[in-house]
Structures are given as structure tokens and as C-alpha cells.
Amino acid sequence: MRMRWTMSGAVAAWLLGAVAAHAAATLTVAETRISDEKAVFATVESISVVPARARIGGTVVALKVREGDSVTRGQEIAAIGDDKLTLQMNSLDAQIQALQAQATQAQIDYDRTSGLVERGTLPRTKLDEARTALNVAENNLRAKTAERSVVQQQFKEGQVLSPDDGRVLKKMITVGSVVLQGDPIVTVAQQHYKLRLRVPERHARVLKAGDKIRVDGSEFGDQMAKFGTIDLVYPQIEDGRVVADATVEGLPQYFVGDRLRVLISGGERPAFVIPAKFITTEFGIDYVHLGEPGKTMAVPVQRGREHPTQEMPDGLEILSGLRPGDRLVQP
The missing domain is CATH 1.20.58 (Methane Monooxygenase Hydroxylase; Chain G, domain 1)
Structure with a gap:
């Protein structure tokens, strides 16, 4: 009896797994609103660049950092003797x-x-x-x-200390330099970076705080895109461009001032977006499979541009060939 019950449980578990696999391999097509993305350039900026200053006057007897070094708050950067x-x-x-x-x-x-x-x-x-x-x-x-x-x-106080965690951007002095109280010794960029966007002024009306942005993965040598949020839109237009700041989680360590290609929203429109895994290509024609698992029909579609999101990293826009309610099956 115990063996028979165990076999029944195994069969039930297998059936549940098969049902789950079939459920995961199907998708019901629904129209959604997507952002009409526009490509702009953004500059990597530190949240704040602060100077490490001398607290006394004297002669610099030691300099313990150079440009690009990472420092922590309170770390000794230089020593001043008098x-x-x-x-x-x-x-x-x-x-x-x-x-x-x-x-x-x-x-x-x-x-x-x-x-x-x-x-x-x-x-x-x-x-x-x-x-x-x-x-x-x-x-x-x-x-x-x-x-x-x-x-x-x-x-x-002859010890010059780092004001915050970050990286040394520039040295202002060398060993042997005479400094006065309050003179900057080095400048330190805080370790948290943001993206500063400069968007043509025609997008000023649709650009607002809270909008999502996308950074192509190729910009930092990754396959996956990174997403961020616009924190602040500055009210002044400079040289025909609107300036905005955005935060991107997991932004790698860049050179301050590095330029990246960023995609922002230029408005919304209806579209069909499906995962790329539901598309097959044969003889240069893209197909999707409609129907039920085990009984499908191949339908040609016209693919548009890639539209990855945080929920659908491999999202792809379909321009024609689909209707709302179509049931897609992964080949």
C-alpha cells in the first residue's frame, strides 16, 4: 500500500509540473501602452564633488593618494608640517x-x-x-x-582627511608645496553617481520627474539593459536643451564626465510587446505559433524594435500579425 501511494504521489507531481510547464510556455496577447523612446546623451556626474582642505598652514610633507584612487571618509590624504x-x-x-x-x-x-x-x-x-x-x-x-x-x-590637524567616500578627481598640490589654512589639497567625487541628461527643448513638456529611462547594456559591456528614474528636471533651458538628473541602480564605476546613450520617453502609444522567445525565424521570415500546446499554427509577423522592460527583459514590439486575445505558444 505504501509503495502504491508513493507512485501515485510521483505521478501527481509529474502532472503538476507538466501543467506548470505548459502554462509557462503560453502567452495571451494584449495591447499595452509603451513609451516612444528617444535616444539622448547623458553625462556621468558625481552627486557632489567636495574638496579636501588644509586645516593649518604649512608645507606639504606627504601626499598619499593620486588621481583615481578610492578613498573613505576620514582617510588620511596628505600631511602638512609646520x-x-x-x-x-x-x-x-x-x-x-x-x-x-x-x-x-x-x-x-x-x-x-x-x-x-x-x-x-x-x-x-x-x-x-x-x-x-x-x-x-x-x-x-x-x-x-x-x-x-x-x-x-x-x-x-596637519593631517588632511577625506571628507567622504569616493574617488580622487584631481590633485591641487605636490609634496613641498606651501599651503595656507583652507587651501584645497585634492577634490573628491562622492562614490554615488547620477546621469545628467540634456534633452532637446521640444521634449520639455513631456519630460517629468518619475519618468523611466533605459541605458543600453552595450554601454557598459553587459547584455542586460539597466533602468533608472528621472529625479529632477531643471526649470532652466540651456543652449536649447532641458537638463535633468536621473538615478540608475547598479551603475558601474565610470569616469566622471563619461557620455552614455540613454533612451527616454517621448510620449506613449499602443503596441503589442511579447518576449522574443515566442518568435522563430525561417528563411528570413518571423513566425509566432498560435493555438494550444501540441496543436499550433505558425503565423508570420513583422517585428519592430526591441522594447525591454524590467518585467520583460527580452521584450520585442510586433508591428503586424497579432490581434488582442491571440494565444501564443512557445516553440
Whole structure:
């Protein structure tokens, strides 16, 4: 009984798989609205190009990046040295040592005076004078130590840090250059890129934020097209063109300023779009198969241009030969 039940389950599973395969191999033709795509050029731009600036003045003693290098936020890009800071640090160290000796002597004097006052040898006013001298010595030591911390912080600010993750576009200086506080050392393009489109002004009325765009896969050495969305349409026309920014997910690492061919929507129209796998070509004529699995009829069709979408990567427009409701079978 157990063996018979197992065989029945296997047969049922096979039948379900066959039904699913047949269902997946058929398609009911329906008219849909597609975008009338127009080809334009877009430029790869960084979302923001920011300079890494010097925080102190001095001489560049080390430069640790070059054009094209990838950097992360907070990474050291260059080092700036200033001989005056070293001299100030040495001077402050000597002064601190002197003040430490004064504070130690003031503590000794205070302890001695306190003992003599307790025995009645000296008046209490002497104890107040010793306490004041000790406080002054300790405050002078703290002030000079804080001043040394300021100079030490200036030493740390000699490190030029990357303001964000990205790539180095251009170096402004070389090792040995003298820079002032706030001078740019390198410019860093943030790692997230966008496409800047320049569209003829006749498309200004139909171009809007949220429209989909398509980048041909051949632009980046891939078979699959990439899709994006227009984020912003600038309200000013420059040289007869409308400027718009678009975001494309998975955009590879390009040179900033690289030009790509992008397809945008120039309006909508009705059309038939089917997967390319439903078309066969014999003797130069394209056919689709109508009917049911196992009983089909070949019908010639006229193919149009490719129209891939995110849902149908191999979408192909059919100009003639199909009607709404036709049932296609994959050959």
C-alpha cells in the first residue's frame, strides 16, 4: 500500500509540473501602452564633488593618494608640517617643566607653613599666603598644559582627511608645496553617481520627474539593459536643451564626465510587446505559433524594435500579425 501511494504521489507531481510547464510556455496577447523612446546623451556626474582642505598652514610633507584612487571618509590624504609648531611645542615643554617645579616647591612651602602654624610658630596669615602661592602655581601649570594641548591639536590637524567616500578627481598640490589654512589639497567625487541628461527643448513638456529611462547594456559591456528614474528636471533651458538628473541602480564605476546613450520617453502609444522567445525565424521570415500546446499554427509577423522592460527583459514590439486575445505558444 505504501509503495502504491508513493507512485501515485510521483505521478501527481509529474502532472503538476507538466501543467506548470505548459502554462509557462503560453502567452495571451494584449495591447499595452509603451513609451516612444528617444535616444539622448547623458553625462556621468558625481552627486557632489567636495574638496579636501588644509586645516593649518604649512608645507606639504606627504601626499598619499593620486588621481583615481578610492578613498573613505576620514582617510588620511596628505600631511602638512609646520616647523613653528615644533618650536612652540619645545618651548611649551620647557615652560611646563619650570611650572611643575614651581608647583612642587609651592606645595612644599605650604606643607611646611601649615605645620609651623599648627605649632603656633607662624601667624595664620602666612598660611593664607602659602595657599595662594600654591593655587597660582597650579593654575599656571594647568593653563600652560592646555596651551600645549592646543598646539598638539594643530599637529593632528596637519593631517588632511577625506571628507567622504569616493574617488580622487584631481590633485591641487605636490609634496613641498606651501599651503595656507583652507587651501584645497585634492577634490573628491562622492562614490554615488547620477546621469545628467540634456534633452532637446521640444521634449520639455513631456519630460517629468518619475519618468523611466533605459541605458543600453552595450554601454557598459553587459547584455542586460539597466533602468533608472528621472529625479529632477531643471526649470532652466540651456543652449536649447532641458537638463535633468536621473538615478540608475547598479551603475558601474565610470569616469566622471563619461557620455552614455540613454533612451527616454517621448510620449506613449499602443503596441503589442511579447518576449522574443515566442518568435522563430525561417528563411528570413518571423513566425509566432498560435493555438494550444501540441496543436499550433505558425503565423508570420513583422517585428519592430526591441522594447525591454524590467518585467520583460527580452521584450520585442510586433508591428503586424497579432490581434488582442491571440494565444501564443512557445516553440
